[in-house]
Amino acid sequence: MLTDRYDNPISTSSATARDLYVSAVDKLLEGAPGITEAFDAVVAEDPGFVLGRAGLARAHHATGNVAKAREVIGEVRGTANGVTDREAGHIRVFDLLANGKTKEGFAAVVDHVAAHPRDAMVAQTSTSIFGLIGFSGLPGREAEMLAFTSALKPHYGDDWWYLNQYAFALCETGQVDKADTVIDRSLALNPRNSHGAHVRSHIYYEAGETQLGLSYISDWLEDYDRSAVMHGHLSWHAALWALQLGQTDEMWRRVDADVKPGAALGMPINILSDTASILYRAELAGETVAQEKWREVSAYASRFFPEPGLTFIDYHAALAHAMAGDGDALNRIMSGAKGPAADLLRDAAQAFGAIARQDWPEAERLLTSLMAEDARLGGSRAQRDLLEFSLLECLLKQGKSEEARRLLALRRPVLADTHPVKGL
Ligand SMILES: [Fe+2]
Incomplete structure (x- = not known):
């Protein structure tokens, strides 16, 4: 046989x-x-x-x-x-x-x-943050992903796909050094594995290797077809690093060419989440984001995800609707929230609504209440920094700069020197 x-x-x-x-x-x-x-x-x-x-x-x-x-x-x-x-x-x-x-x-x-x-x-x-465990909405899902992949270890040995998934689970549970070694081996076995390049990017991000990360993924993307599933999301990683380095022209070039609706050729889940995420992280960093850009991503969310379903998508849609001023769409997410993380989704959606109307104390209260369990919303640690930095913004707007600095040092120490929020 x-x-x-x-x-x-x-x-x-x-x-x-x-x-x-x-x-x-x-x-x-x-x-x-x-x-x-x-x-x-x-x-x-x-x-x-x-x-x-x-x-x-x-x-x-x-x-x-x-x-x-x-x-x-x-x-x-x-x-x-x-x-x-x-x-x-x-x-x-x-x-x-x-x-x-x-x-x-x-x-x-x-x-x-x-x-x-x-x-x-x-x-x-x-496996991966985009798998059934990653999107389960349940407490402990990052540890569960590590347990799931670790249990497979004796059966796969030196296999590029397995090592790729194991490295991601290690990275997202904070074992960044070990993840670094494992992904090196995976990429040595298959250098053109886009999910391997993705995990390599997350490891650079978690290690605070901003310049190295940007040059790595820029080189890697040179030979990766624009129509392939990971092209848009890997471009988001590149745009994020460009933003961190203050290279805002380069960030917008990436967003406009390879991330946003109408440009990216990948899956709607990535186009929506990556665009909403980079727009708001740009705003947090002090960039002016045209209202038209928010309306574009909000309309895209309404078209491709008219009803709430997957929390990870829904909280990015909520952000887009809030910033675009589409209260009906935002209310639809809050009233229709479903699944194990519906409680957190409602808080996140309300928080974005409060941010949009500059009700900083209310946004701070809501974000604080969900932050202990934000992993249940889904996405990588790099993606959930959107929530971390949104909370810092709420504190800064109320003059609580010392508290904001302490929170960043406590929650994301490796990013403490990256100035993710203007005025920090
Ligand atoms: Fe990623």
Whole structure:
């Protein structure tokens, strides 16, 4: 029987289909351009190859086309007969996820990975900050991500994908030095893995390596296709470092070319969160942000995410709506907040509303109340600095500069010298 790159048996007798499948899975794992096209090629080569068809559904989901993912996995579910246990697991997991049943989906992932630990296609759904654990909204999710990836360690050894995910979990739980060593090895094994370059960027950020980070990711992006999934978000990292270095022309060049709606080619979740985030962090740093830019990202949020659903998206949408002055859209998020982190989302949305009307004491009260558990809102530590620095702004506006300095030194000591908020 033929096997995939992780030695799992696969049900195709075509060596060409196998090679195409291995390549397609690698493209998905490394965020390369052409992921869905790669799975299309697998299906064209062997239309009866269940993992190829289930993989196509997952590829659509992972690149932001949930409706197509639902359609494809529905067809697989309805037509696949006599499948193996592992194939049934792929169908079940990708079906649950495409239909938004993330809680049941994660339970299915845990069962599946226990039986098939080297099934990276399924394990992948629950690694990284953008996975099922990262977006769970539950307390302790960063530690859970480290536990999940650590449990896989004996099964993967020196594998670039595994080391990439392990390094991210280490980084986000504060083990930055260890993460640094692990990501070096991952990138040595596969230098063109965009998720590896992403984790390398987070490690530079957490180590306070601003100049090194900007030159690293600028060089790396030179050879990365604009249509690939991570291009916009990696450009956000570059724009953020440019801002930190006071290179505001360079920051705006990146935002306008590769981050904002209408320019970035990536997934709406990144386009919304990255744009709202960089606009507000620019404002905090003292840049003037045209109201038109806020209206643009607010309209984008209303178009692509008309109803609240995923807290990470919703709190960035709330920021955009508040700054754009769209009270109806902001109220929709507050009244429709759902999921395990709905309590924090309501506080964050109200806080942004208070910031927009310059009610600094109220914004301070709301942000303070959520900050102990801000990780439940989702996103990386670098992304959640938006909230950290928003609170500092509220303090500074009330003349509490000593308190702001102490808070930054306490919460984000490595960033204490980066002047993230004007007047600090
Ligand atoms: Fe990131």
